[in-house]
Amino acid sequence: MPNTTPHLAPCDLSRLIRPRSIALVGASDRPQSIGGRTLANLIDHSAPVGELYLVNPTKTELRGRRCWPSIASLPETPDVAVIAVPAANVLGVVQECAARRVPFAIILTSGFGEAGEEGERAQEQLKDIAAAAGMRIYGPNCPGLTNVNQGLGMTFSPSFPHDLVKGPIGLATQGGGLGRNVMQAMERGIGIGLWASTGNEVDLQVADFIQYMATAPDIKVIVTLLEGIKDGPRFLAALRCAADNGKPVIALKVGKSEYGRKAAQSHTASLTGSAEVNSAVFKQYGVIEVDDIDELVDTAWLFARGLPGAQEGIGIYCSSGGTAALTADAVGTAGLTLAEFAPETTRVLRERLPDYAAIGNPVDTTAAILSDAELIEQTLGTVAADPHLGCVIAPIALDYGETTIRMAQTIIAAQQRCPTPIVPIWMSDRLGEGYRLLVAGGFAPPRSVGKAVTAIRRWVEWGRWQRSAAAVALRNLPAPAVAPVLAPGPVESLPEFEAKRRLQQAGIRLLPAAVAGSRKEARQFADAMGYPVVAKIASADIVHKSDIGGVCVGLEDGAGVEEAWDRIIASVALHKPDAAIDGLLIEKMAPGGGIELIAGVTRDPVFGHVMTFGLGGIYVEILRDVTRRLLPLTPDDAASMVREMRCFPLLAGARGRPPADIAALRQLLLAVSDFVMAHADRLEEMDLNPIWVGPQGQGAFPLDAVILERSGT
């Protein structure tokens, strides 16, 4: 069940991130203590803060500044209390803060939710105190909050003074270790303006900082590292806000394998959810999901350098044939397009480059001209200015000293004269002066061809998503609902005919079907709907109908139906003598020539109801040709779910097949989504397997339906 805490809804975090006054509780003169290290960061390494109050009842003075005995004793209420006292004293300090109406507390101290039952109890108390007072808590068990763009480190980390490259990236993480790894990308010139590392997330979560960054003017790109998502709807609301503001969110979510899931759970004690559902939700909300932590940085920096435009064509410019081929290969394998150069570009390249150079795309100048800086600058500049290109890759295979320095200078000069991003890749392990120039020039060169091209692919794909109907639809959706209060009863499976009745009531088209109470009625129904028909036992007590001889398919005439009646009733009486029988469900059989699909709905513990849709039949487990969406679906979602299946060519009419009734299929998916949302408090699971889709105009019908729901009373 989504763990929503509506009384702690998103609030304005400006005063937490840019406080006018800070109280450091537990300020210390022991340089290695948490309080001492935090003090050093605030006094020695931060830009001047409005007011900094040091609180320590055992001192009157610290480093020449006055010490106050308590929060209560302060001359004003600080915007933020940074709490660096031992775990045993934290609750008392937090109570004091609550009494003084301190709006924000950052609790650095460990020994709470991560430290066994006693810690968990203490953490619950923290939560209660804060909720009662309307105070927001950041932490506990976290390294603090680092506002690089303001030069403010409310953190005990001794690394704070080393990682102060200002920039447009906002970083929101849970654990501190991996977050600091990202911060050390500053070594490559990556600027990260704000880092929130929310630790145990007793109150404020990663989602709240994504929400803040979505409107923060100094943040252009949001990066997040997730081990678990505590509150699904809150997270989605933040993603929505980022999308509304045109800010890309780049996410790495641990837990893609069972090993990772277990390790993350033992680390953060938060639900990691299903990787498939996570990825589907990310895709739906335009989140750029990456697979490894180094990819976060390369991808984020490409976005920071410029958002993708409408031109998707890639240009490659380099001076080694093998490298040109390798890079072209990576572009092709990634499904990207090498642009065809504009005639003017080709003209300049032909005129200027020697005969033996390759002037198509990729351009291979050959190493022979490496020493001619002017020639490189002119030709690279011409390529970068080509109106067909969205981006130019300039792979540098080698560090050749002076020659490479000139190449770096040339790239920097060319970039100054054109807006299309030039992406130099520094492929060598030798990091000489050329590398340092590119870092200083703000290129933060990726180090691997594959990783650079992967970042570009994600950048191009996000641009496509931004321009798509899906992004518009997301902006027009109603706000993500707070998770429904679940119906209290146990979960039960509905009989098939009851499940189908409900679907039909909800406007979902099904093949003609009716429950017959007698042999005669069965025949009458069948005659009325036309042959062939299927007969299935109708009983709330029987789930696996086939196993006990409760199903007869392919009945061709009235005599067959009557015979089926006798056979089924007898077989059921034998196997399930106590079952209450409603009769036989008589259904018209689907005509031949259709395709079997499946749709299922489950309730994800983090995000709520998710639909899985895909190919059915015997290859279902082998193909795993399925696509997923969080509900409700937009019409665009339904259309893209159908289109995304690998088997879509079959539906579209490949291999001489007639095109399938895709319109009916979309309609069906939307109707199922509506049905689920209307019963969100009860519906636990639903399986439509198979769904039959016929040729155009012949419809799409669930042939079987299983619904598991909570009873309401």
Place this chain on the structure above:
Amino acid sequence: MPNTTPHLAPCDLSRLIRPRSIALVGASDRPQSIGGRTLANLIDHSAPVGELYLVNPTKTELRGRRCWPSIASLPETPDVAVIAVPAANVLGVVQECAARRVPFAIILTSGFGEAGEEGERAQEQLKDIAAAAGMRIYGPNCPGLTNVNQGLGMTFSPSFPHDLVKGPIGLATQGGGLGRNVMQAMERGIGIGLWASTGNEVDLQVADFIQYMATAPDIKVIVTLLEGIKDGPRFLAALRCAADNGKPVIALKVGKSEYGRKAAQSHTASLTGSAEVNSAVFKQYGVIEVDDIDELVDTAWLFARGLPGAQEGIGIYCSSGGTAALTADAVGTAGLTLAEFAPETTRVLRERLPDYAAIGNPVDTTAAILSDAELIEQTLGTVAADPHLGCVIAPIALDYGETTIRMAQTIIAAQQRCPTPIVPIWMSDRLGEGYRLLVAGGFAPPRSVGKAVTAIRRWVEWGRWQRSAAAVALRNLPAPAVAPVLAPGPVESLPEFEAKRRLQQAGIRLLPAAVAGSRKEARQFADAMGYPVVAKIASADIVHKSDIGGVCVGLEDGAGVEEAWDRIIASVALHKPDAAIDGLLIEKMAPGGGIELIAGVTRDPVFGHVMTFGLGGIYVEILRDVTRRLLPLTPDDAASMVREMRCFPLLAGARGRPPADIAALRQLLLAVSDFVMAHADRLEEMDLNPIWVGPQGQGAFPLDAVILERSGT
């Protein structure tokens, strides 16, 4: 057609790689010329060579050494002539070398095959002169040959003196640029003992150096970078030799996408072949194929540090929970196994690590104990000594200065006491003293979790391959045949009945079939084989039988067969009045309940005949569930082809199906392989589509057969 040059078969390259005497033709005192740079590398930066003769007709002395006017004038025949004269003079010098019976010439000069038609003609002449004299040529258009382990640089590259880390890796490349990129991995401590960069490969090819390295005692791991493979059988022979000597071959082949293929072709003018066939052949020969150039290095170094043993379990040891989870995720996603620790390991970890540490696998010591070097050394040492582990990953997320230096020292110390490789991953962009210690300690730390785990996966998989029946079968295969001389005639398609007759003659089981010459005979044949049957027009002039009403399926009785006769003959007479008709092919229909598969054979221009085998039916193009092997197949190949298909569970009896006749299927594949090899000079293409495989005991039969062959006369 495989471009084999049998008169230039592999020879002993020892005297090329470790010459007793070298003549540098074109030695120069201009420091920037090719001859001047090569001279500097030989005199100033190489270890002393037995004899070095400088040849330059315009000088009597260079740098205090005597200059000879010509090769002819030398007092002895040198082992190697390094040729650095302008392109126009190369042929003359080569002729001189041939006359003097110089065994090896290294031609550095450019302006041959890569430089238009005139260059191509000159290159052909080079080839002819060398072939006539039995002289081996390396190059032209190459940077030379670098024997790092002997400290010998027969190269003009100014980078030679910078890349001299000796080691057990042998590198064979075509282009020089990407090769130098790999050499610069020496910056990370990677030792590369020998680098051959074969340029235009007029004679000696990458294959010849793989062959040399396979038995060279100073080379343990062979790395190759390929843009095209000139001579398939020669390449395969070299791979066989490496496999025989237990040496891993790690390959990056450019041309995985159309873009890469085109760019590589324009760069090297060599055939790149099909990426799918390449990958299949690599797999068959145990070659470790990588996807990017940075992966070459990480993978090679892991092999250089130790070959994989029988234990495949991975251990993870680190001090950050997020990093532990991320790494565990990568291990899981790669399909590797996290080992369960031995009880003794668990006991030590429980006893020594604090309560809040995670002592399972992954081990998360937490950052709290990072300062306790002894504790880390003891616990890491215990994990590394665990008998369940094949390898220990120690991801280092951050550079924390002193703390990280101690961690590096601890890893070095732990590794000295155990043979299981410890793989530290240096994840941070900050490369401090800890990094330098690990480099100096020979760990060449990978820089990305995903890439490190990918290298480990390849290492584990190769170990599995080495121990497999496939590796044994490869060693027992007859030597790869030189490509057959192709039959001279045009390529023609055989009529179906003729194709089937040939298959049957070759011992391949087919469903009963016969060509009936009359209506009456058709009925008799059908009666004899049993119904239902299929009737198809039998005519060498008709390929697409269905399109002209030439096929009737599902004939249930004699009357049906006679009726089909009339219908087909009439329809064919209408559509193809001039076709010569042999009658009707009457075939027994495959029973229901089988699965449709396909097998095809094509002639790859590089490697020869390749079989593609996989799932048939309507999902064939969507699933692309196929597997490939170079022919001939071993029984192990046939078995693994069947097993490798994603749809194998269906054949094995998933979803309530009876298990298929897998034995018959394997037998069929082997018989097809034998058939193809017996007709290798003629057979161009073959398609068995569909192949019907029934339940166990019911056989596997090609239902249709297309054969394209060259006529022999």
